[in-house]
Amino acid sequence: MTRGVRILTYQNDLYVELAKIGKSLSSERRLEIMDLLVQGPKTVEKIAELTKMSVANTSRHLQVLRSGNLVERKRDGNHIYYGLASSRVVDLFYLLRDVGEDQLERISQIKEDFEKNDVYAMSLDAAYNKAKSGEIELIDVRPADEYATAHIAEAKNIPLPDLKEKLDTLPADKDLVVYCRGNLCTYATRAARILSESGYNAHSLNESTYDWNRYIEKEGAGKNEN
Numbered sequence: 001m002t003r004g005v006r007i008l009t010y011q012n013d014l015y016v017e018l019a020k021i022g023k024s025l026s027s028e029r030r031l032e033i034m035d036l037l038v039q040g041p042k043t044v045e046k047i048a049e050l051t052k053m054s055v056a057n058t059s060r061h062l063q064v065l066r067s068g069n070l071v072e073r074k075r076d077g078n079h080i081y082y083g084l085a086s087s088r089v090v091d092l093f094y095l096l097r098d099v100g101e102d103q104l105e106r107i108s109q110i111k112e113d114f115e116k117n118d119v120y121a122m123s124l125d126a127a128y129n130k131a132k133s134g135e136i137e138l139i140d141v142r143p144a145d146e147y148a149t150a151h152i153a154e155a156k157n158i159p160l161p162d163l164k165e166k167l168d169t170l171p172a173d174k175d176l177v178v179y180c181r182g183n184l185c186t187y188a189t190r191a192a193r194i195l196s197e198s199g200y201n202a203h204s205l206n207e208s209t210y211d212w213n214r215y216i217e218k219e220g221a222g223k224n225e226n
Helices: 003-024 028-038 044-051 055-067 087-103 105-114 124-132 144-149 160-169 187-197 209-225
Strands: 071-076 079-084 136-140 175-179 202-205
Touching: 003 055, 028 044, 028 055, 028 071, 028 079, 028 087, 044 055, 044 079, 055 071, 079 087, 087 105, 087 209, 124 136, 124 175, 124 202, 124 209, 160 187, 175 187, 187 202
Parallel strands: 136 175, 175 202
Antiparallel strands: 071 079
């Protein structure tokens, strides 16, 4: 094999491997699965339930994600849990989301059309500063297992299906700010609408725990530079 052929083979082999990542990300259903797994490990049955796919179809998508080493599985007793393979994979998912928002105008339009209602969406900067000063009550409307995996400090967990039954546990003298899995999730907007219709001054925070933590890191870096 000549040197030139070896170089071409080397490059081609690397691109073939990188293409496995691209293939893993090339399905909207696999992206949805990744968004769920960012929140914490889940069984194939739970993923199927949340995505409204069959267990068989969910398993096929998980196999593709595993072929790109984006997902790993671990046994816990009689159950097998799937999770994202590393923090770099979590970063990759959110980078893909952010690039999509920057490059695809349709994404902004879809979000604007859905959020056209009486619910006020609070910015991450405003929510962080108001939470820091104790002006607002943060409510996490994700399932309890996702809240247990990671959540914003001081946030109260009331899963969306339980919200109407827990209204009397919420303070009437504070603004309520609701968050969920991020801006690809509808829970926060839906919850804020329920709260507003029930007489509370509610806002949606369409950001994830990951976004919140990243914001805090940037704030800390900015202060250190000053």
